[in-house]
Each structure stands twice: as structure tokens, then as C-alpha cells.
Amino acid sequence: MPRPHQPPVRIAIVGAGAVSDYHHVPGIRVDPRACLVAACDSNEALLQRRRDDWSLSYVTTDYERICADPDIDAVVIATPNCTHRPIALAAAAHGKHILCEKPLGLHAGEVREMYQAAHAADVVHMTAFTYRFAPSMRYMKHLLRTGALGTPRHFRSQRFLDLPETSWGWRQYKQQAGAGDLFDMTIHRIDFAMDLLGPLQRICGAVARFAPRTMTVDGQPCPPSDVDDWSSIIGEFTSGAVGVWEGTTLAKGYGLQGFGHEWAEINGSEGSAVYRLHEPHTLLVGRTGQDLAPVFVPEEFLRPEGSPRDPHAGVPATVFRYDLIWEFVSAITQGRPAIPSFFDGLRAQVIADAVLQSHHQQTWIDIPDTAP
Ligand SMILES: NC(=O)c1ccc[n+]([C@@H]2O[C@H](COP(=O)([O-])OP(=O)(O)OC[C@H]3O[C@@H](n4cnc5c(N)ncnc54)[C@H](O)[C@@H]3O)[C@@H](O)[C@H]2O)c1
Known part of the structure; x- marks a missing residue:
């Protein structure tokens, strides 16, 4: 410690x-x-x-x-x-x-x-x-932990961006980035899914590349991308819940003021809850016989405990990102592990690697125990 x-x-x-x-x-x-x-x-x-x-x-x-x-x-x-x-x-x-x-x-x-x-x-x-720090994500975790959604059954994640098809710089080469959308975007969603629902025991993944990206933003030719710009997973959690993820950077029309479309949902035996990045101060919640409806995230979930950040100042989908430093510095001053730690980074990486393996072998992959 x-x-x-x-x-x-x-x-x-x-x-x-x-x-x-x-x-x-x-x-x-x-x-x-x-x-x-x-x-x-x-x-x-x-x-x-x-x-x-x-x-x-x-x-x-x-x-x-x-x-x-x-x-x-x-x-x-x-x-x-x-x-x-x-x-x-x-x-x-x-x-x-x-x-x-x-x-x-x-x-x-x-x-x-x-x-x-x-x-x-x-x-x-x-x-x-x-994205673990988004207020609606923190509140969704609270609802899940306190049983308000019942037993979780399904997890669903969509991350759709409408990015230009010019070069991504270092991000578009396997040697420098490892993978494309999968390591850049979907890995966050792998992490928060396991934070919410526990470890994954089996996954089946697929990736694809559509944009060659042979021009830089200022019109200079460059070597083509060799990484994915679409990634997907079907997974089974050890709890028995199941999950589906899809991410793309080529979803035309999904600008949403630069934040893109993000939808992450849990369907439990008692209710459903939906986190959306562009509205992180509300959660969509619904029960049998109702339609999903917005619920304001209670004040105590809008920022970490003790933080002086005014949660009502700035663009909500931007300012919660400052809370990572609050957690890092809190862990240092309190002499405790930070959350999420490098172990969480490892756990997510094991799944992301398995997606590539599954894609290449065209098969489901059993996830090994990620012991420290
Ligand atoms: N957590 C998130 O939401 C989030 C968002 C964006 C980026 N990222 C991650 O952050 C990292 C950086 O992304 P970015 O968008 O800021 O990229 P960037 O290209 O804008 O910045 C990277 C910087 O690192 C510098 N650099 C390269 N090699 C270096 C070295 N050896 N020593 C010192 N500096 C070096 C480059 O000159 C560049 O200025 C990536 O790992 C990316 O995946 C995370």
C-alpha cells in the first residue's frame, strides 16, 4: 500500500x-x-x-x-x-x-x-x-448495487462517432496503436461493463476496416491504415448476464456536437437504465409497463466526494473528465490504491486482445483468469 x-x-x-x-x-x-x-x-x-x-x-x-x-x-x-x-x-x-x-x-x-x-x-x-467518472454512469452503478434494477441480464453498448476519413496519425498504425476503434473506444466500454457486471468468461469478437485513410488532414499522402474502424463483441459474464458491444468511427450523421452517440444500457429483472454520454446528468430509467424516462442524477453523484469542482459549470459531457485527476490525487494523498488501477487496465486489455484473437480464429474465446 x-x-x-x-x-x-x-x-x-x-x-x-x-x-x-x-x-x-x-x-x-x-x-x-x-x-x-x-x-x-x-x-x-x-x-x-x-x-x-x-x-x-x-x-x-x-x-x-x-x-x-x-x-x-x-x-x-x-x-x-x-x-x-x-x-x-x-x-x-x-x-x-x-x-x-x-x-x-x-x-x-x-x-x-x-x-x-x-x-x-x-x-x-x-x-x-x-467514462467511469460520468455522473450518470456512477448513478447507474449505484442503482445496480442497491438492487433497483433487480438481477442484471443484458448489457448493451453503442459508441458511434462520425469522424473524418483523413489520417488518424499514429492511431491508424498497428505498430503504434495496437488496434483502432477497439483499443481507442471499445476498450472503455469493456472496462465499464466489467465494473458494472463483473468479469467476462467468454467472448466472440469481430473487427473491420472500411476507410483507407491515405491522406492527412492537410492533403498530404500517407501510408494506409492497418487497424479497425469498427469493432464488436458478444460476451457472457461469469454472473450469467450477457453483453453486446458495437463501436464505429464511421457513423455518418452521428455528430451530436462532437460527442457522438453513446448508449450503454442494463436490462435487469426489475428495470432498465441507460447512460448517454451527451447527457451525463440524466439517466433513462424504466420498468415493466412504462417507457424509458429521464431521471436527474442526484447531486451527490455529480462529482466525487470532496471535489471543489462546480458540477453545474461548463459542458457536462466535458467537465466530468477532470475527476480522473481528483481520484488520482486523492489516492496519493490518502495512501490507497486508485480506481481504476493498472489491474483494471490489464483486465480490459485481456478482453480486447481476445476480440482480435476471436476475429482471426473465427471462434469464441474462453477468458483466462486474470490473476494479478
Ligand atoms: N481517456 C480518454 O478518454 C482518452 C481520450 C483521448 C486520448 N486518450 C489516450 O491518450 C493518449 C494520447 O492521445 P492524444 O489524443 O492526446 O494523442 P496526441 O497525438 O494528441 O498526443 C500525444 C503526444 O505525445 C507526444 N509523444 C510521442 N512520443 C513521445 C515520447 N516518447 N515522449 C514524450 N512525448 C511523446 C507527441 O508528440 C504528442 O504531442 C493515447 O494513449 C490515447 O489512446 C485517451
Whole structure:
């Protein structure tokens, strides 16, 4: 168990790209116990921009320097997927607490190594499974735990995005990303399904690629994508419940102000509940003889306990993402494991890998026990 750490928690960002700017830096700004002290990125021009935008004096292209710095307590790793493993191993070797973006690695072998290193170093380790923090998701979990939905029977997840068919950069190459929609989007839904309903025991998966993505956004030719842009799973949970997932980045007409369509549903023996990303302050709830109807998420589920974030300020589908940092820093200051941990990242990765295996072998896959 990590020892409690007195604030401030001095955090360095490694990977100063989109998600750091959109989720993690605003999260650090909201948390009075956290302090952003450094940023690292291999792109010099971006780094200089971030130095000004994030008001930093300490920027570097060398993540080893960040990891070895005794004046840094924790790192947020938000780089391309293929770099998570070496950065996390370096951070663990120097005793830094680690919040790492999903997918933790390119396959479960890498992720297990990261989990074991962080565990052995006794640091707080957390996987950035963002959607667990959506207020309606937290409330759905509460309804399930308190029996309001009865025995869960079916889980259903749809994540439909309407993204341009130009290059995804590093995300469109297996060597750097591991997989496409499956590792980028569906892995979140695998994680929250297991958080709600427990482990999966058998899955059958399929992936497909439709867009070649041979042009960059500014019209330059580039090598074609070799990853999926559609992914799907049928699964059986050890509890006896069943689940169906579908994700795509090619759903024309599903813009929804940039948030896309997300629908995640549980049908229990007593009732159904539906989480939708673009309206995270309401849950659709229904019972036999009724139609699904919106229910406001009670105030205590709108933000984590103790957080000073005003849940009524900002765009609801954006601002709950800041709560990841609140959980990470709470775990560090309280000396407890963070939720979701690297173990949750491993558990989800095992399923995502099994989807690819199922697709290639055209068969159902029994999920091995994911013991730590
Ligand atoms: N949790 C979520 O909801 C969510 C959302 C978006 C992205 N992500 C994840 O976050 C990670 C980053 O995604 P992004 O959209 O910010 O990508 P991005 O391409 O915008 O940013 C990645 C940054 O990492 C830098 N980088 C690359 N190699 C590096 C190295 N060795 N050392 C230091 N910096 C390096 C790049 O220059 C770039 O600025 C990915 O793993 C992605 O899957 C998660």
C-alpha cells in the first residue's frame, strides 16, 4: 500500500497532446492539492506552445529526466500507446505515482509487466478509463448495487462517432496503436461493463476496416491504415448476464456536437437504465409497463466526494473528465490504491486482445483468469 503523501502533489505531464490539454491539465487546475510542475513531449514546437499556455518553466523532451527528478511526485502518461510501457516502467523504477492513458499497452503481455512493476514499486497506479467518472454512469452503478434494477441480464453498448476519413496519425498504425476503434473506444466500454457486471468468461469478437485513410488532414499522402474502424463483441459474464458491444468511427450523421452517440444500457429483472454520454446528468430509467424516462442524477453523484469542482459549470459531457485527476490525487494523498488501477487496465486489455484473437480464429474465446 502506498504511504499517504502530504499535498502538494507535484505532477509532470508526459505527452502534451490533445488529451492532456483537454482532460488532465484542467483537472490539475481544479484540484488545490495538485500542482503542474513540468511537461515533456518529443515535439519541440508543441512543447514551447504548452510552456506558454500552461505557464510552465520546466519543459523537456526527455521523459527519463522527468522520471528521475526528485522534485516530481507523479506522472501522467498521455503519449501514443506504443510508448506507455517504457515510460511507465521508468516512472515506477523511480517511485513515481502513475496515471496512464488507455490502452495501457499494445497487448496484455506489456500491460501485465507495467502492472507488476507499479505494484512492486508500491506507487499509486491508475488507468484513465474516463467514462467511469460520468455522473450518470456512477448513478447507474449505484442503482445496480442497491438492487433497483433487480438481477442484471443484458448489457448493451453503442459508441458511434462520425469522424473524418483523413489520417488518424499514429492511431491508424498497428505498430503504434495496437488496434483502432477497439483499443481507442471499445476498450472503455469493456472496462465499464466489467465494473458494472463483473468479469467476462467468454467472448466472440469481430473487427473491420472500411476507410483507407491515405491522406492527412492537410492533403498530404500517407501510408494506409492497418487497424479497425469498427469493432464488436458478444460476451457472457461469469454472473450469467450477457453483453453486446458495437463501436464505429464511421457513423455518418452521428455528430451530436462532437460527442457522438453513446448508449450503454442494463436490462435487469426489475428495470432498465441507460447512460448517454451527451447527457451525463440524466439517466433513462424504466420498468415493466412504462417507457424509458429521464431521471436527474442526484447531486451527490455529480462529482466525487470532496471535489471543489462546480458540477453545474461548463459542458457536462466535458467537465466530468477532470475527476480522473481528483481520484488520482486523492489516492496519493490518502495512501490507497486508485480506481481504476493498472489491474483494471490489464483486465480490459485481456478482453480486447481476445476480440482480435476471436476475429482471426473465427471462434469464441474462453477468458483466462486474470490473476494479478
Ligand atoms: N481517456 C480518454 O478518454 C482518452 C481520450 C483521448 C486520448 N486518450 C489516450 O491518450 C493518449 C494520447 O492521445 P492524444 O489524443 O492526446 O494523442 P496526441 O497525438 O494528441 O498526443 C500525444 C503526444 O505525445 C507526444 N509523444 C510521442 N512520443 C513521445 C515520447 N516518447 N515522449 C514524450 N512525448 C511523446 C507527441 O508528440 C504528442 O504531442 C493515447 O494513449 C490515447 O489512446 C485517451
